[in-house]
Amino acid sequence: MLNVKRTIRGCEKLVNRFYTIFIQDALEALALYAYPWEATHMGRIISVVNQKGGVGKTTTAINLGAYLAEEGKFVLIVDLDPQANATSGIGVDFQALEQGVYEAVLGQVRMKDIVQPTAHQTLRIAPATPALAGLNVELVDMDRREYKLHESLLEIRHDYDYILIDCPPTLGLITLNGIVAADEILIPVQAEYYALEGLGQLLETVNLVKARIRPDVDILGAVLTMYDSRTKLSDDVLQELYKYFPRNIFRSVIPRSVRLAEAPSFGRSIAMFDASSKGAKAYERLAREIIETELERMPAV
Ligand SMILES: Nc1ncnc2c1ncn2[C@@H]1O[C@H](COP(=O)(O)OP(=O)(O)O)[C@@H](O)[C@H]1O
């Protein structure tokens, strides 16, 4: 009797394996063929970029990602920073991983196969590992070196509503891959005067990519981070920021909040760590504001 049960269980396993390996892929391909909407449902790829460190890129990638997921979206965060702050901040132990974004970008493994789950059901992460520090050197001599991330995301972009790319604090080849892979660029700007330095160079880089490599990449907007109402951002500074972004500074301003700084050490987004905090509410509003812009991006039929 026991043996029969075991045999049945063995058969079930075999069928399951067969299903995941062959049938699932075939069904996915068929669904894409049968439902062209699926094929055009590519999801939005948003790169979080600013060559300055410590301006809130990673905090924005994690918490915007978490609230987009809470709003029912399927979200993937791609950690493109060798420091792996987004990876550890969302609770994935990168020390325990054998492969990550480095191998996926170099085409040694499929992006699909490195994706890790998080505590949010519809939020996943393509983790960074320390190996990523060597990516620049690997890429330098390659053909189409600025397209490598773009190419590695092609097979999974229809699996997600949003892919958020957390870029490192440089304007080097890795960030260039982050910009080329994106449909839209989100720029966190720390609410203090010197944070505006370098914005010109950043926008110039995006414009160069638009002119020469990806004509359809756009600036989604700037989001003010670490805003402290006690040291009000002077009118001058806001005026200055409007010069760079005349139409697209997000209404949701992210306040300076200790809870936002504490959450990553617990491997939790602010949505799970302290959903009632000011920082949580701000990222929730930002997620909704970004979802509202989906309508503007609908192709005309
Ligand atoms: N709104 C905020 N309030 C308080 N601390 C913040 C806020 N945003 C980010 N931080 C903290 O500031 C530091 C830099 O933020 P981070 O998101 O890592 O920046 P980046 O990715 O641009 O280098 C981190 O320690 C982070 O926890």
Ligand SMILES: [Mg+2]
């Ligand atoms: Mg970072």
